[in-house]
Amino acid sequence: MKFLFDLLPVILFFVSYKWADGNKEVTAEWLTHYVGFAVASGTVVAKQAPVLLATVVVVVATLLQVVILKAARKPVDRILWASLGVVIVLGALTLWFNNEAFIMWKPTVVYWIMGLGFLLTEVVFKKRMLKQMMGGQLDVPEAIWTRVGWAWALFFVGMGFLNLYVAFVLYAGNTDAWVNFKTWGTLVLTLLFIVAQGVYLSRHALEPAAEAAPGGGQ
Template sequence: MKIFFDLLPIILFFASYKWAGSNAEQAAQWLNHYLGFAVSGGSVGVTEAPVLLATVVVVVATMLQILVLKALGKRVDKMLWAGLAVVVVLGGLTLWFHDETFIKWKPTVIYWLMATGFLITEIVLGKKMLRQMMGGQVDVPEAVWRNLGWAWVLFFAGMGVLNLWVAFNFPTDTWVSFKMWGSLGLTLVFTLAQGVYLSRHMAPTEAPAESGKQG
């Protein structure tokens, strides 16, 4: 359930973009009627309507995530606050300037913020955030945690670069699909590889001592 909640903005971005792609005139009319004031010139064209509608949806979805967590009395992660700030700023610029360039930068900015967070927390401060995220139940040498910290730093940095390469070398449709399926798939593969790496360095479990000898 938590995974679905975390992925909800991406899922809604993808779904709304695909819907608007098949109903571009209706999407443009809706945007002009309700959000014309937030668009330079006050008018949204049919060709730009899909990505602009998807941008509005992802901004609203991210806001709702935080409101739901607040309503349930749960802690809002710092990265979610950062994500909200990034999507509001870049989403607002996308809408105002009719320019999808800004929202295409959003995943990269988030990835690089996460890379920076891991670099500072795991490497510089040595707080072993990964170990805390796993509940402190995984027993491996300190060097393994440090290697994993560097791995996540490089992964997020690389994903940021990859997003830009796809965003500005392929059609927007391809970028939207990559944002939904490609980035999710790569993250899943990397996470599984991390699990394999951890399993190879975990201390063996000791067999329980015998309670007594049989006579």
């Protein structure tokens, strides 16, 4: 359930973009009427309408995530706070300049923040956040946890660069292709990496200590 809750902004971004892409004129008129004040020119052009609507939706969705967690008196993850800050700043720039390039940077910035977080938490301070998340289900050597921490940090850094490559090189000027990659490509890559990490950790799991025989050692 938490997985779907975390994915909600991504899903809504994709759905709203696809709907607006098929209704560009209507979307442009609606955005101009309701959020034209946030656009430098005061008018949203049809070509930019889909990504601008998706940007508005993802900002609102991320904000609602924080509000819901606060209302339920549940802790708000630091990465969610960071994601909210990044999406508000880059979303505002996207709207003001009527340019999708800013929101395209959002995944990269969030990935790099997460990578830095893993590096500091797992490698530098050795707090073993991953071990805590797994509920202590796996007992592996400390050196393995350090390697896994490095792997996650490098994974997120790499994903950040991959997002920039897809957005501005591989599919430069093709927002639709970037949206598809952002939604499905990154999800598949992340799931594959999680599976690989699970296999790696299971291979290095320590055997539980054998129980002493009855009456032994007395």
